[in-house]
Amino acid sequence: MFDRYLIDADSLRNTGPADAPTGFAFDAKLGYYRGLGLSMVEKLDIAIDGEPLPREAVRFDEGLGPLTLDEMETAYDRRWPFGTAATILVDRPGGFPAGEHELSLLQQLRVSYLPFPAVNTDKKSVSLAA
Amino acid sequence: MFDRYLIDADSLRNTGPADAPTGFAFDAKLGYYRGLGLSMVEKLDIAIDGEPLPREAVRFDEGLGPLTLDEMETAYDRRWPFGTAATILVDRPGGFPAGEHELSLLQQLRVSYLPFPAVNTDKKSVSLAA
Amino acid sequence: MSGQIKRGVSLYSFQEEMFLGRMNVEDVVGFSTSIGAAGIEILPEQNMPTFPHITDAQIGEWQDMLSRHGAHFTCYDMFLDTKLRKGELLSDEEQVESIKRDLTLCNRLGIRNMRVLIFVRPDILEKCVPYAEQMDVHMGVEVHAPWHLEHAWILRTVDVADRLGTRHLGILPDMGIFMKNYPPEFRARFERQGARPEVAQFIVGQHQQKIMCEYTIYEVAVKMGGNKAEVAMAETLRHAPYANPKRIKDYAPYFRHIQAKFYGMTEDCIDPAIAYDEVIPELVKCGWEGTLSSEYEGNRWIQDVEEVDSREQVRRQHVMFENLIAKAQSELEIV
Amino acid sequence: MSGQIKRGVSLYSFQEEMFLGRMNVEDVVGFSTSIGAAGIEILPEQNMPTFPHITDAQIGEWQDMLSRHGAHFTCYDMFLDTKLRKGELLSDEEQVESIKRDLTLCNRLGIRNMRVLIFVRPDILEKCVPYAEQMDVHMGVEVHAPWHLEHAWILRTVDVADRLGTRHLGILPDMGIFMKNYPPEFRARFERQGARPEVAQFIVGQHQQKIMCEYTIYEVAVKMGGNKAEVAMAETLRHAPYANPKRIKDYAPYFRHIQAKFYGMTEDCIDPAIAYDEVIPELVKCGWEGTLSSEYEGNRWIQDVEEVDSREQVRRQHVMFENLIAKAQSELEIV
Numbered sequence: 001m002f003d004r005y006l007i008d009a010d011s012l013r014n015t016g017p018a019d020a021p022t023g024f025a026f027d028a029k030l031g032y033y034r035g036l037g038l039s040m041v042e043k044l045d046i047a048i049d050g051e052p053l054p055r056e057a058v059r060f061d062e063g064l065g066p067l068t069l070d071e072m073e074t075a076y077d078r079r080w081p082f083g084t085a086a087t088i089l090v091d092r093p094g095g096f097p098a099g100e101h102e103l104s105l106l107q108q109l110r111v112s113y114l115p116f117p118a119v120n121t122d123k124k125s126v127s128l129a130a
Numbered sequence: 131m132f133d134r135y136l137i138d139a140d141s142l143r144n145t146g147p148a149d150a151p152t153g154f155a156f157d158a159k160l161g162y163y164r165g166l167g168l169s170m171v172e173k174l175d176i177a178i179d180g181e182p183l184p185r186e187a188v189r190f191d192e193g194l195g196p197l198t199l200d201e202m203e204t205a206y207d208r209r210w211p212f213g214t215a216a217t218i219l220v221d222r223p224g225g226f227p228a229g230e231h232e233l234s235l236l237q238q239l240r241v242s243y244l245p246f247p248a249v250n251t252d253k254k255s256v257s258l259a260a
Numbered sequence: 261m262s263g264q265i266k267r268g269v270s271l272y273s274f275q276e277e278m279f280l281g282r283m284n285v286e287d288v289v290g291f292s293t294s295i296g297a298a299g300i301e302i303l304p305e306q307n308m309p310t311f312p313h314i315t316d317a318q319i320g321e322w323q324d325m326l327s328r329h330g331a332h333f334t335c336y337d338m339f340l341d342t343k344l345r346k347g348e349l350l351s352d353e354e355q356v357e358s359i360k361r362d363l364t365l366c367n368r369l370g371i372r373n374m375r376v377l378i379f380v381r382p383d384i385l386e387k388c389v390p391y392a393e394q395m396d397v398h399m400g401v402e403v404h405a406p407w408h409l410e411h412a413w414i415l416r417t418v419d420v421a422d423r424l425g426t427r428h429l430g431i432l433p434d435m436g437i438f439m440k441n442y443p444p445e446f447r448a449r450f451e452r453q454g455a456r457p458e459v460a461q462f463i464v465g466q467h468q469q470k471i472m473c474e475y476t477i478y479e480v481a482v483k484m485g486g487n488k489a490e491v492a493m494a495e496t497l498r499h500a501p502y503a504n505p506k507r508i509k510d511y512a513p514y515f516r517h518i519q520a521k522f523y524g525m526t527e528d529c530i531d532p533a534i535a536y537d538e539v540i541p542e543l544v545k546c547g548w549e550g551t552l553s554s555e556y557e558g559n560r561w562i563q564d565v566e567e568v569d570s571r572e573q574v575r576r577q578h579v580m581f582e583n584l585i586a587k588a589q590s591e592l593e594i595v
Numbered sequence: 596m597s598g599q600i601k602r603g604v605s606l607y608s609f610q611e612e613m614f615l616g617r618m619n620v621e622d623v624v625g626f627s628t629s630i631g632a633a634g635i636e637i638l639p640e641q642n643m644p645t646f647p648h649i650t651d652a653q654i655g656e657w658q659d660m661l662s663r664h665g666a667h668f669t670c671y672d673m674f675l676d677t678k679l680r681k682g683e684l685l686s687d688e689e690q691v692e693s694i695k696r697d698l699t700l701c702n703r704l705g706i707r708n709m710r711v712l713i714f715v716r717p718d719i720l721e722k723c724v725p726y727a728e729q730m731d732v733h734m735g736v737e738v739h740a741p742w743h744l745e746h747a748w749i750l751r752t753v754d755v756a757d758r759l760g761t762r763h764l765g766i767l768p769d770m771g772i773f774m775k776n777y778p779p780e781f782r783a784r785f786e787r788q789g790a791r792p793e794v795a796q797f798i799v800g801q802h803q804q805k806i807m808c809e810y811t812i813y814e815v816a817v818k819m820g821g822n823k824a825e826v827a828m829a830e831t832l833r834h835a836p837y838a839n840p841k842r843i844k845d846y847a848p849y850f851r852h853i854q855a856k857f858y859g860m861t862e863d864c865i866d867p868a869i870a871y872d873e874v875i876p877e878l879v880k881c882g883w884e885g886t887l888s889s890e891y892e893g894n895r896w897i898q899d900v901e902e903v904d905s906r907e908q909v910r911r912q913h914v915m916f917e918n919l920i921a922k923a924q925s926e927l928e929i930v
């Protein structure tokens with residue numbers, strides 16, 4: 001219902017030392033009409049130009065400190081509120097590649113009233129601010 | 131609903147000269163709880179030991195004379211009545227092979243109130259009467 | 261109060277024995293009257309081998325045969341071969357003609373109810389109403405599971421009947437729409453085909469709870485990795501709904517005949533699947549006067565392991581009918 | 596006769612603007628009262644960022660804000676995370692606790708209606724009834740398409756309410772169940788995604804005729820070789836049923852709030868899809884006194900090509916409500 005709005009393209013930045021970035025980060029919203037407990041976020045799949053990055057490389061931070069996706073699975077007391085950007089951190093030596101690239105995000109949610117997982121996807125052509 | 135009863139195993143016989151049969155024949159019923167116009171019998175697939183015989187080799191006779199399956203398609207005034215055996219004739223040089231073999235029959239019917247074709251199948255181990 | 265609900269039998273119920281040549285129509289009629297079910301529903305395309313060519317002599321033979329047994333016709337089950345020709349449907353005019361053919365034969369046979377297949381379009385039926393009135397035949401669209409009395413498709417026919425103010429168009433409910441419990445015969449056959457008992461039990465439990473069938477199918481097919489028999493069993497739930505028997509009173513003016521579908525009766529004459537114990541009191545309460553016509557459809561579920569005995573099944577259903585009708589009537593008198 | 600049906604708005608309706616930060620809850624409340632829709636339905640999990648931890652101070656702020664605008668709460672939309680933990684469901688006790696948590700918050704907020712998700716089991720709700728009575732909150736199971744008022748799953752909840760004789764358990768209909776016509780917004784989006792106009796027209800025509808959806812899906816997917824958008828469009832028919840508005844009177848005692856689902860209003864304030872012109876007279880006739888609460892769900896269908904304007908859509912729906920309520924009341928007075 002909000003797929004096209006998930007990735008905040010302007011938020012893309014590298015992480016780690018400026019001259020030797022160890023990864024990148026961007027802000028994203030949850031593609032759902034309500035907030036959801038973090039334990040029900042099953043996947044945050046990130047890809048650059050269609051090349052998937054490993055699950056282990058991804059961390060999530062809604063403001064209470066970064067969690068790996070495995071840690072999120074038992075974060076029963078934390079929520080990703082509706083319409084609120086969280087930070088998605090990705091380990092990638094060198095940071096985000098220079099120039100314009102397609103960044104994609106897939107969110108797979110365990111929504112209790114649906115028999116199957118809910119999946120939201122967004123992809124945007126992005127580049128690091130100069 | 132009647133799949134297991136379609137082929138009359140005892141009715142198998144060769145056709146053509148006894149010493150040089152040109153085919154074989156057997157009796158079969160329509161696997162449906164009512165009779166049906168012949169134009170709605172889309173397929174009568176015959177196989178021996180899983181080897182399909184060509185559609186052109188098959189003819190059908192409910193008592194008013196044999197028809198090829200293509201001819202059946204426009205036989206608007208003839209019906210295969212409920213629970214009534216018809217003869218299925220199959221061209222096959224040499225007739226039915228000697229010994230016990232699996233004879234299978236698939237009937238595909240165009241039943242007007244169903245969106246998809248109705249399919250009935252029977253297979254029986256049969257042999258020519260000695 | 262005298263019994264107003266009549267009992268009868270559809271020849272459909274004996275399809276196994278008739279297909280195999282073990283009973284003929286007269287055997288069925290004789291058996292039916294022997295259990296007090298004198299109303300006979302026929303499927304001319306099943307029971308009249310020369311259909312659609314039926315001579316007056318043939319009709320006379322039928323009538324004589326019925327008289328001999330003290331039976332009478334109740335209903336004529338029509339079909340409509342819209343797909344007679346490959347690749348094109350019958351035109352509207354041809355469809356109307358085919359239905360008129362059936363109405364004529366119905367009238368010649370002295371039958372006043374015609375079961376209309378559910379897929380026949382309401383606007384086609386509307387065109388047939390004047391002729392149905394002339395032939396004095398009620399055209400009842402069969403309300404068959406997974407439809408139900410209130411399905412929007414059915415309401416279209418009801419609307420046409422209301423708009424025309426005709427008593428010759430309505431519905432004809434098939435009691436399969438009131439499947440309160442999953443039929444044991446279905447379950448047993450799927451288990452013979454390889455469904456694991458625990459998965460079969462899960463499916464039965466989901467049906468018991470009236471959970472939306474697509475959810476159960478997804479659970480079985482995807483989450484439980486169901487085998488072929490299990491998935492097929494789950495898919496039967498699409499056709500196994502339990503409609504609300506309380507609606508019967510609202511639609512009783514639109515039907516004069518009921519197809520009393522069933523899949524198997526217990527030895528003590530109980531239907532474990534279809535909620536006749538809820539349906540019959542509703543019919544009695546609204547003073548409905550038509551025929552409960554047995555439609556046994558259990559043969560296909562058991563023929564792989566046992567001899568089908570349609571007579572015994574139908575007999576048991578009529579014991580149940582007598583019991584339930586008497587009970588409902590006595591409760592009505594008390595109140 | 597004075598107007599008994601009240602008008603309100605669910606915050607769900609403004610999900611697009613709120614998601615994008617273009618409106619906050621006070622903007623919605625202010626707008627709602629400006630169109631005479633003073634009843635506010637909230638989704639705490641959407642509209643209260645600190646959920647489930649809500650302080651008395653926060654509640655005070657909400658109440659102050661509503662008072663400033665002359666608005667009041669009507670309904671609390673609960674959720675139930677039975678799948679909180681991977682691989683196992685919440686126990687029955689945990690489910691009851693979660694519902695009690697919501698009932699408590701409902702009560703603290705001064706809200707007397709709680710929308711219960713349709714998948715919550717009737718036996719779980721039964722266990723919550725004493726607490727709901729204590730909190731004086733009506734638990735209404737949302738009757739959402741493709742369910743309908745008479746679906747056997749819904750009847751189980753109605754049966755529990757009857758058996759307990761409680762006024763604190765019932766239903767809460769979502770008007771999406773009365774989809775008489777296929778929404779133009781759906782069709783247009785599928786055409787933008789590649790559905791051929793003639794196939795889209797076929798699907799709309801099938802829906803118009805109320806043909807069993809599985810038939811249409813089969814026709815489109817198999818016989819017509821439909822492309823991805825066409826098959827997806829056909830599959831929406833599974834969730835696009837037209838239930839019978841005549842049933843409203845039978846179930847009115849079981850609901851006190853209605854989610855007035857809609858997908859788009861025309862410029863002259865007509866809903867081309869949902870049969871409010873049939874629903875509202877039924878509500879008026881039975882003297883129903885609850886709130887028609889706007890639930891605009893059109894944003895997801897148009898956001899790819901146009902700016903979503905939920906305010907204008909909701910405004911138009913309320914013009915329609917006013918017209919239809921006034922018309923139905925005047926017709927009632929004449930009779």
Ligand SMILES: [Mn+2]
Pocket residue numbers: 402404434519521555
């Ligand atoms: Mn039937």
Ligand SMILES: [Mn+2]
Pocket residue numbers: 737739769854856890
């Ligand atoms: Mn809703």
